[in-house]
Amino acid sequence: xxKKKNAKNKINKFVSRKLKxxxxxxxxxxxxxxxxxxxxKQISIGDKGSFTxxxxxxxxxxxxxxxxxxxxxxLEFLRALKKGKLFDEQENSRN
Amino acid sequence: MSKRILVTRPNYDxxxxxxxxxxSPVIKLGRQKAFQxxxxxxxxxxxxxxTSRVVKTNPSFIFxxxxxxxxxxxxxDKEVLVSIRRxxxxxxxxxxxxxxxxxxxxxxxxxxxxxxxxxxxxKEPFIFMFDPQMATRPLSDKTAALFLQPSNRVATTLLxxxxxxxxxxxxxxxxxKNIRKLLTSExxxxxxxxxxxxxxxxxxxxxxxxxxxxL
Numbered sequence: 001x002x003k004k005k006n007a008k009n010k011i012n013k014f015v016s017r018k019l020k021x022x023x024x025x026x027x028x029x030x031x032x033x034x035x036x037x038x039x040x041k042q043i044s045i046g047d048k049g050s051f052t053x054x055x056x057x058x059x060x061x062x063x064x065x066x067x068x069x070x071x072x073x074x075l076e077f078l079r080a081l082k083k084g085k086l087f088d089e090q091e092n093s094r095n
Numbered sequence: 096m097s098k099r100i101l102v103t104r105p106n107y108d109x110x111x112x113x114x115x116x117x118x119s120p121v122i123k124l125g126r127q128k129a130f131q132x133x134x135x136x137x138x139x140x141x142x143x144x145x146t147s148r149v150v151k152t153n154p155s156f157i158f159x160x161x162x163x164x165x166x167x168x169x170x171x172d173k174e175v176l177v178s179i180r181r182x183x184x185x186x187x188x189x190x191x192x193x194x195x196x197x198x199x200x201x202x203x204x205x206x207x208x209x210x211x212x213x214x215x216x217x218k219e220p221f222i223f224m225f226d227p228q229m230a231t232r233p234l235s236d237k238t239a240a241l242f243l244q245p246s247n248r249v250a251t252t253l254l255x256x257x258x259x260x261x262x263x264x265x266x267x268x269x270x271x272k273n274i275r276k277l278l279t280s281e282x283x284x285x286x287x288x289x290x291x292x293x294x295x296x297x298x299x300x301x302x303x304x305x306x307x308x309x310l
Contacts, residue, residue: 036288041238042227043292044110046196046220047162047173050227069220076298077291086278086294087271 027067030074031057045069098310100125100254101133101154105140105161105171113225114160114194116233117243121158121250128254130156130310140170142182149185155310156190158250163195163216166202179205186211190259190308192249196220203303213259213304215249222292241277241289242296245269249300253310260306270297 021029037043037053044050048066051059059067080086102122106115115136125132133148135141140161149157159168159176167178175181179202187210193199199216206214223243229236248269252262270293277287 033291037224038286038288040226040228041224042109044113044223044225046110046222047164047169048220050109050225073222073291073295077294080294080298086274 026071026075027060027063030071031060033074034060034070098129099131099133099152099154100156100158100310101135101145101148101152102158103135103140103145103160103168103170103176104137105169106137107172109225109227109230111161112230113223113233113236113239113243117239117247118158118160118194119234121247121254124251124254130254135170138171140176141174142170142176145170145176146182146185154189156192156250156253157186159191159193159195159198161195163193163198163202165197165200168193168195168198168202177206178202183209186214188212190215190253190310192216192253192262194221194246199299199301199303203301207304211304212308213302213306215259215263215300215302217296217299218301219295219299221246222295224289224292238289241273241293245273245293246296246300256309258307258309259304260302263300263302267297267300270294270300 034053034057039053042050042052043056045066051066056070060070061067102118104115104118105111122132122134131152133152133154135144135148162169162173167175170176177183177185183206186206190212191206191214193216196217197219199214199218203214203216223239225239226236233239245266248266249262252265253259274290274293277290
């Protein structure tokens with residue numbers, strides 16, 4: 001019984017280690033998703049400037065402030081999508 | 096409080112040029128609703144003019160367009176108009192809508208503690224997608240409209256006499272409507288790529304201060 005439990009714990013640990021996504025994998029995911037942006041359009045990010053799809057991809061690869069912000073934007077969106085919270089905002093919410 | 100509003104709208108780079116043009120429908124509506132509009136556009140969006148016109152006209156509503164940070168909102172060529180250390184008293188007793196990056200993070204709460212009635216703005220960068228081929232006609236840019244129309248809703252709702260919280264909510268609802276529209280199966284993959292940015296702006300738009308304040 002104890003042996004069986006230990007084996008199960010080992011499997012769980014292995015699976016959770018495998019499911020943990022690395023920063024490099026997140027960057028890869030964001031880059032792949034940014035590739036769906038239209039080539040002819042630009043993204044204005046305040047006083048940081050306006051960026052084409054390829055420029056944003058480069059920034060994510062570089063890991064600078066713009067790249068990090070793009071990762072944040074993407075992850076927030078994906079998390080909301082996963083939780084079904086895209087439309088979940090309270091109509092009378094202050095935030 | 097006076098039936099007066101003040102709009103700042105610099106126009107020195109692509110982002111501010113878009114905001115400049117997209118403020119026009121708000122100014123037009125303000126005039127239709129019999130508000131006296133002080134329009135600090137282009138080079139007039141400087142600290143000296145801003146300060147003197149606020150004091151002189153005593154507007155009940157200030158609509159900022161332009162670049163910003165957590166602590167400041169700027170005018171033409173990034174000249175600081177208001178910051179947590181400068182001109183904050185000018186926002187006292189007024190409703191403020193800052194279409195500027197990050198200003199709702201620190202400047203917003205600080206303005207409320209200094210006496211502003213309400214502050215609506217963005218806690219993160221205000222991001223929008225646009226078509227550079229339409230840069231000479233920003234109001235005809237359908238991609239930019241997905242962002243700037245909902246954002247305009249804050250100001251137009253206030254001008255129609257609704258409270259600040261309602262203005263914030265209606266703008267978020269307009270963002271949500273665009274998101275829903277783009278989620279339909281007929282939308283191309285490229286068009287739906289705009290969703291992440293719409294969600295971002297919607298999520299980070301906040302209303303601080305008195306939720307019941309009206310013009």
